Structure formats: C-alpha cells, structure tokens
Amino acid sequence: MKRGGLVLFSIMGLLLAWGVLEFPGLGDPSSPASSHLSPYYIQHSLTDTAVPNMVTAVLADYRGYDTMFETIVIFTAAIVCIFLLRTFKPPASRYRMYRHMATGITLRIEKGGKTPDDSEHFERIDSVWVPHDLVIRTTCRMVIPFIQVFALYVIAHGHHSPGGGFQGGVILGASVVLFAVCFDLRRTIRYLGEKMCALLCALGVLIYAGTGILCMGLQSNFLDYSALAGLFGTDPVMARSHGILIVEIGVGMAVMAVMVMLYYNLASAGRHDEGL
Amino acid sequence: MEIFQIWVLPRLNYLIYIFLMLLGLYGMLVKRNYMKKVIGLNILQTAIILFFISTAAKIGATIPIIANHEHHGSHAAVNAVQYINPLPHVLMLTAIVVAVATLGVALAMVIRIYQLFSTIEEDQVLLQLRRETLVADAKESFHD
Numbered sequence: 478m479k480r481g482g483l484v485l486f487s488i489m490g491l492l493l494a495w496g497v498l499e500f501p502g503l504g505d506p507s508s509p510a511s512s513h514l515s516p517y518y519i520q521h522s523l524t525d526t527a528v529p530n531m532v533t534a535v536l537a538d539y540r541g542y543d544t545m546f547e548t549i550v551i552f553t554a555a556i557v558c559i560f561l562l563r564t565f566k567p568p569a570s571r572y573r574m575y576r577h578m579a580t581g582i583t584l585r586i587e588k589g590g591k592t593p594d595d596s597e598h599f600e601r602i603d604s605v606w607v608p609h610d611l612v613i614r615t616t617c618r619m620v621i622p623f624i625q626v627f628a629l630y631v632i633a634h635g636h637h638s639p640g641g642g643f644q645g646g647v648i649l650g651a652s653v654v655l656f657a658v659c660f661d662l663r664r665t666i667r668y669l670g671e672k673m674c675a676l677l678c679a680l681g682v683l684i685y686a687g688t689g690i691l692c693m694g695l696q697s698n699f700l701d702y703s704a705l706a707g708l709f710g711t712d713p714v715m716a717r718s719h720g721i722l723i724v725e726i727g728v729g730m731a732v733m734a735v736m737v738m739l740y741y742n743l744a745s746a747g748r749h750d751e752g753l
Numbered sequence: 754m755e756i757f758q759i760w761v762l763p764r765l766n767y768l769i770y771i772f773l774m775l776l777g778l779y780g781m782l783v784k785r786n787y788m789k790k791v792i793g794l795n796i797l798q799t800a801i802i803l804f805f806i807s808t809a810a811k812i813g814a815t816i817p818i819i820a821n822h823e824h825h826g827s828h829a830a831v832n833a834v835q836y837i838n839p840l841p842h843v844l845m846l847t848a849i850v851v852a853v854a855t856l857g858v859a860l861a862m863v864i865r866i867y868q869l870f871s872t873i874e875e876d877q878v879l880l881q882l883r884r885e886t887l888v889a890d891a892k893e894s895f896h897d
Contacts, residue, residue: 482783486775493771502763504812506834511811515840516833523819523831531817531839532846540843547847554854561861638818643850732850739857746864 526717528636536641537721537728541700544724545685548731552682555675555735562747575599581609603661603751617659624652632729636718642725646732653737662745662752671741671749674734681731685724692720700724766807773800787866787873791859798852802845809841817842 501508522534536544575584575593578600586592593599632645657665689700697704702720703713711719745752761768773796780793817839819831863873870878 479783482779486779489778490771490775493775494768497764497767497771498760500764500767503766503807504810505763506811506814508808510808510841511833511838515838518839519817519833519836520831522839523822529819529822531819531836532842535839535843536846544847547851550851551854554858557858558861561858561865639816641846643846647850647853735854735857739854743857743860743864746868 525714526721527714528718528721530636530638530640532639533635533641533721533725537724538700538702538717541689541724544728545682545689545700548682548685548728551735552678552731555678555738558739558742559675559747562742563749564747567750572604574602574604576602576609601661601663603753605751613659617655621652621656624655625649628652628729628733632725633722635725636721642728643732645725646729647736649729649733650736650740653733654740657740657744658753662741663750666741666749669737671738674738674741676734677730678734678738681727681729681734684727684730688720688723688727767804770800770804770807773797773803776800785875787863787875791856791863794859795852795856798848798855802848802852805841805845805848809838811837 518531518535518539522531522539523529526534526538528534528538572585572587573592575586576582576599577584578598583602584593584599628645628648630645631640631648632642635641635645653665653669656668688702688705692701692704693699695704695707700720702717702724704716705720706713706716709716709719741749777793777795777797777800780796781790782793784790784793811834814835814837817836819836866878867873870881872878872881
C-alpha cells in the first residue's frame, strides 16, 4: 500500500508538474484567470455597489447566492456535529474535581458523594487536572474584549478594508474559544449557551435568506439589494451597499455561532461538561 | 539551466502546491490513522486554497480595495491592471470557512468512531467490524 501509493503519487505529481509548465507564470496580468470575468468586477464594483472592497462586493452581491449556500453549509456542519456527538446522558462512573479557591486544595469526589455546591468557596475543575493560572486568566480577561471589538469592526468595516462577515465571525468565535480555553467549558456555556448558539446560527442564515426574500417581496430578484432603496431612503447603488452590510452581519452571526458550537461539541465529545 | 530559468522558476509556486496536494492525498489514502487522514484532508485543502490565491496575483498590482475613491458617485475609471483578481479571493474566503466546517464534521466522526471502537486505527476498526459480521453470520446460520 505504502509503496503503491508512493509510485502512484509520483506518477501523478510528474503529470501535474508537466501540465503546470503550460500555465501562465506567477503574477502574469494577462493570465486567463484575470482576463475574462474579473476585470468586470474590478471596474464596475464601485459604481455598481458603492463598496470599495471588491471582495466584499463580489462575495455578498454578485455571488450572493453562492455565499448564502456557503452559510447554509456551515450551518449544516454545526447541526451534523450536534447530531453525531451530543449526548445528554451523564457519564457512567466518573468523579468530579473541585478546587477550594482560597487554599488551592483540590478535592476528588467519587460518584454518589456529596458535592460542594457552595460556589463561593469551591469551583469545579476538569477531571484532567488543570492548574490554576492567574497570568493566563488575567491576560485573557484583558485581551478578549479587544478581540471582540476588533471582530465587530472587521464585520462592520468590511466595505472599506479587508474584512467581512466570515472573517469577523471567525474572530468573534475565536474569542469565545479563547475564553473556554483559559477558563472552562461550563462557565463559557453559562455565558453563551447552546440554545443561544443554535438560535444565533439559525438567525444568521435567516437574516441572509430573509433579505433575499424581502427583495423578492419588493418586486425584484432574489438578493437584488437595489430593491431596498425605498426602505433605506437612498438611491439603488447605496442600497446595495447597505444590503451587503445586513447580509454580512447575518453571515458573521452564523459563522461565530457555528465555530462556538463546533468547539463545544468537539472539546467535550458532546457532553458539554468538561473539556479543554 | 535555461529551461529552469524560463519555465520552472516562474511556476515554482505551482510545483510547491502540487507537492502539498499530493502530500495531503497520500496522507488521506495511505495512512491508517483517521486523525492523520483528517490532517491530510486539511493539507489538501490548504494546497488548493494556495493555488487559487496564487492565480489571483498580478505583478505590480495591489489588493482589491479601491484606494482614494470619492465617496459614492465618482465614476473615475478603474484600471483592471492595478488591482489583483478579487474572484479567487472570494472563492477561497468561503472555501476556508467550509474547510473549517468539514474539519469539524470530520473530527466529530473521528470522536464518534473512537467512542464506538475505542480506536482510531483503520485496521483495528475494520477488524472489529469483520468480527462483528462474522458473529452475526454465524448466528444466522445457527438459526437456519
């Protein structure tokens, strides 16, 4: 198998390398990839949509239909992850670990034992022992708000600078994951629950598809944001810019919720009680 | 040597992506550990993303964000040579997110396999499956 694979892939590599030598070189401005469709986008995106960032314009406007289904793909991935992993059964015979916060003494309480529910003095910790680290927690406390503000900036300013819903959503999701890594999963779920994530995820897709249907309701094509001009009180070109923003917010919400939900389920193998 | 200068050097990036892609494919097909297969899948996706991004490059061009635009209504001509191709960036932007989604689903499947078989080695999983079918067949023939 190993040798066969090596032989197969070296033949394939040689064939591909032979084919690649016919390609235009790196950075050739007259390469076929940059000479048919993309000049239209480059020349017209600003006048069509009033969005200087062509990537955002193409993503959410010209190829809006594609992006909608990309959002649905990641939504589906989150749902698949839940269906594959999520369990509500408590683990059969497990012990729980608690830490006395003042002294740092850890308690191991077997199943059936009395657990300290006085959370003022004891905190539950993961059974794979994690040391209490003040430096990590304090740093995360300081950094996470800035990460989240930056994420919102990336979503909202995607028209004028590199950014948009996908990027901002991932950064926002990463901040939640960072919180879960430096504190623990239970506390993260207390702040941003599973239901909340599922709602945000569905709401993001709904905002996207709803914008498209709203355009249809205003007697235009699906996702043709210029139909929203009357709603925003602007001209059709600016309406497309605003429509892109709405759609990007929806994408950002969906992506953030999907990332968080994937993390919750993968980190705890669907049990949502403990995990890195 | 001249061939190298004229033909290979401007296309060296493509050769690197071919190597990466084949590395990923090799990992997916030959490695017996599911985790390594998932890593191979990700390397493959990364190679394809890099390939698409490199087709967007233009010498002497800048990022596809129109600079110094007057706020809306200006119809200054934009020269396509000044900006790199935005289309591969758009496609790969969504591809990266979809790659993360597929990675999540793949990891979920690996975790599920581990829960069911307590191993993520393909050989042992297949062995267990074969044993189960053997037992089931034996039971069936016993009932007959």
